[in-house]
Amino acid sequence: MEPKPIALKVLDIISVILLGTATYLALVFAPTEAVMGQVQRVFYFHVGTAWVGLLGFLLAAAAGIIYLVKKDVKWDIIEVASVEISLVFFLITIMLGSIWARPVWNTWWTWDPRLTTAAITELIYIAYFMLREGIEDPDRRARFGAVYTILGGVSAPITFMSIRLFRTIHPVVIGSQSAAAQGGFSMTGGMKVAFFFALFTFTVIFIDLFWHRIRLGTLAAKVEQLKLNIMN
Amino acid sequence: MITVKKLVKRFGMKTVLRGVDLEVQPGEFVALLGPNGAGKTTFLRILASLSRPSLGEVRVAGYRLPGEAAAVRANLGVVSHLPLLYGDLTAEENLRFYGRMYNISNIEFRISEVLEMVGLENRRRDLVRTFSRGMQQRLAIGRAVIHDPEVMLFDEPYTGLDQDASSMLDEVLRSVAAQGRTVVMTSHDLARAEDLATRFDILSRGIITASVTRNNLKKTSLPAFYKQALAN
């Protein structure tokens, strides 16, 4: 087996350090928000993980298109890696969001565009894995997976828009704020540091995990190949 | 009529065909024999344009696959172990549907002609669902020749037929389907293959290991030849 590349080892260590620092910034360094209190600190990681989830979602759809054009297994591995990571991070986003929503909105869950879209995206991902599970032929599995990520990639934004046609209560912290949103606030200097640092941290963690997952996918393919060589 | 050079087919990492070379002259009837899992069906599906070759050159009726698939399909008839017929349509309606898909002119006349050839003119208005397996298979042959193709492919046409139905099918295959056409047939029924074919090719582990024409087979029997070819 190939040893783990040095660069990847370094990235692992950097990720851990960054995560520690980001945690410190979010939980200690950033000032406490006046109205919501301590629970607002969830926000930094909430947005960080949401950003990474979205990144994985977009990467998956792009990898799906490229796979159909090029038919190169590499893109299938990238697609699966993106979907898997995105699935987990969206789940974390939803859980952190619920923790925050309980005191602020007075409910764990509400059918707001973002929440609903996140939930449906998770369902699309689960359907994606069930689809792949049901197919033996690896080429067909990759092709159907690619088609489904494309359908999901187009449908999720439309879902978001369509639910947005209802009135939303999700706060928009960056950019314009709708009057009905509850729980909005404006960021002070210390908050901004914690916020952007969290975004940066999760991007690095994403790259690290992505790298690991692609390496795992490639190794799995190699194992498959070796198995076949032995059998023949 | 059919030229295959260094054909390789992989499913994911599993190589099913590993460099098949085959040349079929116009009017030849080639029986492709081999044990289960040798890649016979895969090979036939590639000739039928249903599956893409991974590597190598395939020409059927003068057209290249997969590039000129539409032209190949217009000149190709396929009889498989499944009838490829709709149970809720009558014999005549099934043929009419396929006639339209092949864009043949004078369609009603051709339907009567084909039904007469396969001996089903009395049952033309009966639902295919009510047909016996043997009758379905005869109608399947009618379906395959409706557009008068130059090349015929038979994929295990005897599967699921009893002795009587098999000999009846023999007759129809010989007189209707094979007459004046180039044929490739896969089968593991050596006796039937010996009756019909003019050449016998043995496909084993993804390559053609032996080939003999009917005339050269005179000295030895087909089963003996088959056993010997597989032993090598």
Add this chain to the structure above:
Amino acid sequence: MNDRPLTINQTLSIVRRPSPNFLKATFAVVWKDLAAEFRSRELFSAMLVFSLLVILIFNFALELDIKTRQSVTSGVLWVTFAFAGTLGLNRSMSVEKDRGCLDGLLLAPVDRAAIYFGKVISNLVFMLIVEAIVLPVYSFLYNINLFQPGLLLVVLLGSIGYVTVGTLLASMAVQTRTRDVLLPILLFPVAVPVLIASVKASGGFLTSADFASEIMPWINLLIVYDVIFTAIAFMVFDYVVEE
């Protein structure tokens, strides 16, 4: 090429032309589906009986009294259509897969997209027929007038979007091991926008909401969805049936 001996009854009667045009092939598929269905009425009766049962269950589950009726009718109708739709789509593609007919279609020298659109049109016809029966029955049972031109337009647009995506996903689902259960799981999360927009637009018509502000956006959304997904399905269908 044609140097083989000709037998008179085989060859003189037909003249082979290159390949049928797109529309001709599409309608051959539609004709085939409708003829088979007209004969057996399997798919249609299953969809219809199922729809009526769903409405019956909703009747008890939701206590459809006069007050609630106003607000939940559009939801009940679309849930019914969606469920009956999956039933029909699954069946319509299983028929192709079971006797190897899908291979038969793919062996024909026609554009694969023509096969796809043929299946879409026949699935749409089945769904519209079921809807054409369910709507008056519902009107009769609950004394609500569902025959408003606007509402019928929404039913048409919603069904088109649902069937477009559904046919594509059903042709994927029948090629998997878990084909019986997979279609709704694949289809529902992707079809959410159609369902939301259809429910909202139908509800708007039933409660006589303001057309420009409360109904039009949803109809626009339906049109956008229909166009986008027809285009995507047209582009990717080849990848779903090739090997």
